[in-house]
Amino acid sequence: xxxxxFKRTSISTLVGLVCAASAHAQTxxxxxxxxxxxxxLVLESATMDLKVDPCTDxxxxxxxxxxxxxxxxxxxxxxxxxxxxxxxxxxxxKQIAEAAAAGEVKSKVGQLVGAFYASGxxxxxxxxxxxxxxxxxxxxxxxxxxxxQLMAVIASLHKQGVNALFxxxxxxxxxxxxxxxxxxxxxxxGLPDRDYYLKTDAKTVxxxxxxQAYVAQxxxxxxxxxxxxxxNAKTVMDLETRLAKASxxxxxxxxxxxxxxxxxxxxxxxxxxxxxWPTYFNAVGLNQPGQLNVAHPKFIAxxxxxxxxxxLDQWKTYLRWHLANDYANELSSxxxxxHFDFYGKTLAGTKELQPRWKRVLAKIDMxxxxxLGELYVAKFFSPEAxxxxxxxxxxxxxxxxxxxxxxxxxxDITKQQAYKKLDTVxxxxxxxxxWRDYSALHIDNGSYVANVARANEFEFNRVLSRxxxxxxxxxxxxxxxxxxxxxNPTMNEIVFPAGILxxxxxxxxxxxxxxxxxxxxxxxxxxxxxxxxxxSQFDAQGNLKSWWTKQDQKQFLARVKTIEQQFDEFNPxxxxxxxxxxxxxxNIADLGGMKIAxxxxxxxxxxxxxxAEIDGLTPEQRFFVANGQSFRSLIRDxxxxxxxxxxxxxxxxxxxxxxxxxxPEFSEAFSCKGERSPLRHGSKxxxxx
Numbered sequence: 182x183x184x185x186x187f188k189r190t191s192i193s194t195l196v197g198l199v200c201a202a203s204a205h206a207q208t209x210x211x212x213x214x215x216x217x218x219x220x221x222l223v224l225e226s227a228t229m230d231l232k233v234d235p236c237t238d239x240x241x242x243x244x245x246x247x248x249x250x251x252x253x254x255x256x257x258x259x260x261x262x263x264x265x266x267x268x269x270x271x272x273x274x275k276q277i278a279e280a281a282a283a284g285e286v287k288s289k290v291g292q293l294v295g296a297f298y299a300s301g302x303x304x305x306x307x308x309x310x311x312x313x314x315x316x317x318x319x320x321x322x323x324x325x326x327x328x329x330q331l332m333a334v335i336a337s338l339h340k341q342g343v344n345a346l347f348x349x350x351x352x353x354x355x356x357x358x359x360x361x362x363x364x365x366x367x368x369x370x371g372l373p374d375r376d377y378y379l380k381t382d383a384k385t386v387x388x389x390x391x392x393q394a395y396v397a398q399x400x401x402x403x404x405x406x407x408x409x410x411x412x413n414a415k416t417v418m419d420l421e422t423r424l425a426k427a428s429x430x431x432x433x434x435x436x437x438x439x440x441x442x443x444x445x446x447x448x449x450x451x452x453x454x455x456x457x458w459p460t461y462f463n464a465v466g467l468n469q470p471g472q473l474n475v476a477h478p479k480f481i482a483x484x485x486x487x488x489x490x491x492x493l494d495q496w497k498t499y500l501r502w503h504l505a506n507d508y509a510n511e512l513s514s515x516x517x518x519x520h521f522d523f524y525g526k527t528l529a530g531t532k533e534l535q536p537r538w539k540r541v542l543a544k545i546d547m548x549x550x551x552x553l554g555e556l557y558v559a560k561f562f563s564p565e566a567x568x569x570x571x572x573x574x575x576x577x578x579x580x581x582x583x584x585x586x587x588x589x590x591x592x593d594i595t596k597q598q599a600y601k602k603l604d605t606v607x608x609x610x611x612x613x614x615x616w617r618d619y620s621a622l623h624i625d626n627g628s629y630v631a632n633v634a635r636a637n638e639f640e641f642n643r644v645l646s647r648x649x650x651x652x653x654x655x656x657x658x659x660x661x662x663x664x665x666x667x668x669n670p671t672m673n674e675i676v677f678p679a680g681i682l683x684x685x686x687x688x689x690x691x692x693x694x695x696x697x698x699x700x701x702x703x704x705x706x707x708x709x710x711x712x713x714x715x716x717s718q719f720d721a722q723g724n725l726k727s728w729w730t731k732q733d734q735k736q737f738l739a740r741v742k743t744i745e746q747q748f749d750e751f752n753p754x755x756x757x758x759x760x761x762x763x764x765x766x767x768n769i770a771d772l773g774g775m776k777i778a779x780x781x782x783x784x785x786x787x788x789x790x791x792x793a794e795i796d797g798l799t800p801e802q803r804f805f806v807a808n809g810q811s812f813r814s815l816i817r818d819x820x821x822x823x824x825x826x827x828x829x830x831x832x833x834x835x836x837x838x839x840x841x842x843x844x845p846e847f848s849e850a851f852s853c854k855g856e857r858s859p860l861r862h863g864s865k866x867x868x869x870x
Contacts, residue, residue, distance in 0.1 A: 225685060226796045228810060236853035239841055240834045243809030253815050256536075258529035261814030261833065262685055267664045270557075270680055274542050274662060277556045290552040290616075293624050297549060297636075300629040301511075301541030307629055311513045312403050314630035315504060319403065322500045328488060329457045331496055336464030338500065342637030343507045344368055345500055346424070347484050349465065351644045353652060353671040354474070355441050358723035361647045363462075363473040365449075366440070367428045367480040370421050371396070371506060373528065374827045378418075378425035384822070388527060393418050395523040399505045402515055413498045420491065420499050427483035431827060432762045437670075437718055437725050440476040452478045453485030466645055510540060511630045530819030548636035549624070550660030551617040554679075557662045558612045562679040567611045569689045570682055570700065573781070574608050574675075577704050580781040584870055590736040598720070598728035602711060605721040607654070607674035611682070612661040617643075666703055668710035670719040675707040686811060693791055694800040697782035698807030705774030705781075709870055712773070713766040714741050743867040744768050747839060750864075753832050754818060757825050767830045772840040773870035779804055779846055801850040809837045843867055 230245020241248070253260045280286055281295030282302070312319075318338065325331050338345045348368035354360050372378060372392055377385060393414045400410035433439050449458055452475055462470050475481055488496075505512075509520035518534070525531040545553050585591070585599050622639040624632050647653070657676060659665055664680045681687070687700040710716045717737065720726045729737070745761030748768055752758045761768075782804055791800055798806060812833040816824070824832060831839070841847040842859040843866045853859055860866060 225810060226798075228813065229806065234857065235851045236848070236857040236859055238838070239805070239809055239847075239859065240812070240837045243806050243837070244813040247810075247813050248815060251815065253817060255533040256531060256539075258525070258531045258820035259814055259816040262811055263664050263681075264814075266680070266683055266686055269683070270662050270664060271539060271542060273561055274546075274553060274557060275538055277553070277560065278538075278542060278545070281556070286556065288556075290555050290619060293549060293552050293619055293622065294545060294556060296624045296626050297545050297632055298541055299626050300624075300632050301544060302537060303626075303629065304537060307511075308513045310628070310630075312505070312516070314512070314628050315403070315508060318504050319501060322497050322504070325493055325497060328493070329460045331488070331493065332457050332461040333464040334500065336461050338504060340465060340638045340641045341634045342641075343500075343503050344370075345503045347481060351647050352474075353723065354443075354472075355437060355671060355719075355725040356443070358671045359652060361650070361652070362443075363467060363470050363648070365473065365475050365477075365481055367424070367477040369424050369484075369503070370428070371417070371503070372421070372425075373823060374431060375425040375428040376430070376826060378422045389418070391523060391527050395519060395527075396502055396506075398519050399502065399509070399516070402519065403501060403505050413502070416495050416498045417502045420487070420495065423483065423487060424480070427480045429477060429480070431829070432760065435715060435763070435766065435829070437715060440474075441725060442475045442478050443472060444475045445472050446470055449473070449475060449481075453481050455485040455489035466642065467648070508630060508633070511544070511633050528819060528823055530817030544633060546660055546662065548633060548640065549619060549622065550662070551613065551657075552619050554612060554661035555616050558679055562611055562661070562682075563689070565689045566679075566682045566687065569696075570610050570677060570687065570704075571608065573696065573701050574610070574677075574704050576781040576785060577701060577708060577777055578603060578606070580777045580784065581705070581708055581870070584777055584780060588870075590740075591733050592730055595729050595733040599712065602673065602721040602728070603708075605673055606708065606711060607672065609657065609674060609676040611677070611679045613655055613657045615655040666707050668707040668716065670711065670716045671723040673711065673719070673721060673723045675704070675711075677704070677707075692795060692800075692803060693785060693789065694782060694803035695807040697778050697785070698804035699811045701778035701781060702771075702774045702808050702811070705776070705778040706770040707774070708777070709770040709773030710766065712870055713769040714738070715766050737869070740867050740869045741765055741769065743865070744772070744869070747842075747864055747867070748831060748835065751831075751835050751839070753825065753835070754821050757822060759825065759831050759835060763829055764831045767836075768839065769869055771831075771836050772843055775808060775840050776844060776846075776868070776870065778808075779844075799850065801846065805841065805847055805850060812837050 225247075228244055228247035230241055230249075233242040233245055235242040251260060257264065277286075278294055278298040281291045282299040284295065286292070286295060318341070321334050321337065325334055335345050339349055346369040348364075348366035350364045350366065351361050352364050354362045370378070372388075377388060377392075396417050397407075397410040397414035400413045401407060405413060429439060444452070446458060446462075462468065505516070506520070509516040521531075521534045525534065542553075581603055582600060585596055585603070588596070591599070619639075621642075623635055652672075654672070657678075658667060658669060659676060659678050660680075661678050662680045663678045664686075666675070666677045666681055668675050681703070682700070684691075685699075686703075687696060711719075714737075717729070718725055718727065720728050727734070745765050747761070748759045748764055749761040750758070779801070782800065786800060793799065795803060814833040816832065821832060824830075830836070838859065842864070845866070847853070848858065
């Protein structure tokens with residue numbers, strides 16, 4: 182449960198877990214990452230295609246050979262450098278989980294991970310049980326007698342991780358970041374985004390039809406006759422379409438102000454006077470909610486009208502569907518296969534289901550990830566990697582400070598506030614200083630579904646318990662084994678888990694130019710998020726509060742608009758263009774991250790000179806190649822369409838070529854002039870940070 186303002190880079194995490202064997206990585210027996218024995222370099226010249234002109238297609242120049250030699254594995258919708266690392270992590274985590282399940286890890290977290298993994302790998306019992314593990318929840322739904330009881334059951338389902346009707350969370354108050362408050366949000370959809378319910382093009386209509394058929398299939402699996410299942414699927418589609426119409430778009434959700442409406446129980450009743458909110462809050466364990474954020478009041482109002490006007494039988498149908506759908510991957514193979522056929526094949530184009538061990542590890546990572554992470558870090562993380570990355574972070578922060586000082590469009594008044602925010606950014610590397618306490622979570626070798634439900638309820642209660650307590654600055658929003666990084670504006674922190682700090686993304690002994698082009702640019706990317714079109718609305722203390730002069734903000738937004746227009750021009754597939762407004766924050770961070778990482782490299786080379794050329798490339802050329810290689814990836818058409826519709830990150834190719842077109846330093850490094858300029862015709866270079 183993370184802040185809606187939480188920023189992530191576009192890289193694979195263990196949550197997806199659709200990996201295949203790495204083309205370059207060593208399969209680990211004892212260590213997957215940064216060890217003294219590893220000699221892998223971050224820059225891999227063998228992946229390049231030197232026949233391609235770097236000025237006209239740098240993505241192909243940096244990655245052409247890799248792209249030809251690495252077809253997407255059948256159990257993946259895409260494949261990238263980050264997936265190579267994730268696969269290596271998975272092999273390590275499998276070793277840990279199997280040892281724990283065999284009783285070889287005696288610690289409390291080892292016993293928890295072992296029991297969780299054993300229950301998930303007990304395929305014979307899971308197949309035998311079928312839908313039986315859902316019987317208590319299905320009975321509770323079927324026994325609903327009135328609208329008050331409906332809200333109590335919705336609360337119970339929320340605690341068990343079911344996405345029913347709306348979202349509830351406890352997060353930092355965006356305008357008073359020193360406290361936690363309850364939040365009500367839009368939710369309750371089974372398709373990836375509201376537009377999948379509302380668009381009328383042939384492809385979207387086809388997906389809707391397949392979704393409705395999948396919903397009917399799931400109703401049959403929980404015992405409905407085919408004709409009843411078909412009618413129930415229509416009921417679900419009708420209800421979800423109403424919710425979709427009341428939902429904000431992905432672009433609108435990028436505005437933090439659009440998701441902030443401070444209220445209390447009386448104010449909530451004015452927004453929605455139909456719903457028995459005291460019943461809901463009591464059922465989740467919150468007797469006195471006090472102030473709360475009704476993040477999306479129009480949605481909550483429509484949900485209330487629906488609660489009042491829709492029959493109990495229809496709501497029972499809707500809740501049965503979301504329960505079955507959200508637990509499908511933990512049930513027997515008919516449920517798993519039906520779920521994969523729609524979400525994996527139809528939406529993402531994935532050809533084959535992952536092996537069970539990967540799916541179980543994904544679930545443990547999601548539901549008890551720090552327990553798994555504690556075991557992972559103890560065995561595999563290098564202190565040298567942490568020290569090396571911290572040095573890079575400090576150098577890049579210094580470069581960011583210098584860059585801000587040189588901005589001609591920003592006044593000294595605003596610069597002072599920018600310095601203050603930069604100096605206040607907290608840096609977390611590797612793993613938490615304080616591990617999560619799982620002593621209250623009961624996991625055993627019995628029912629896998631029951632373990633997942635208890636883990637969901639444990640996390641729900643843990644988050645709820647934050648109310649009234651000081652902000653926990655030690656808390657992490659990702660597990661240590663995650664191959665990812667993030668910036669959180671309400672914490673004003675950048676976080677780099679251990680999982681990302683390994684080859685081919687980072688190595689302590691690698692050429693500095695390669696490290697800065699890869700991990701350095703990621704550090705710069707996350708740091709720039711503090712100053713992108715969303716992060717820039719939060720002050721040094723994490724409050725949603727303007728610190729800009731009006732003129733400076735006008736100058737900034739004009740530059741953001743230019744970035745949006747540049748990306749609007751790209752159409753990666755079927756005349757589907759990148760949405761410049763949806764991807765603006767990530768595009769700003771990509772450009773800013775590269776510029777300040779290069780600046781930090783240049784400063785570093787003055788005190789620690791490196792070879793003038795390696796493999797015929799200068800340090801600056803190696804920097805750019807390493808950055809391009811960090812985004813090497815292949816993606817299936819279906820997954821690309823999904824990404825363009827829902828993801829705030831641009832497709833990887835454009836995350837390489839578009840920032841470079843805005844960097845004179847790149848053109849200088851590769852002598853790109855005239856017809857060979859990487860800048861698209863009619864575009865102009867833009868520099869923000």
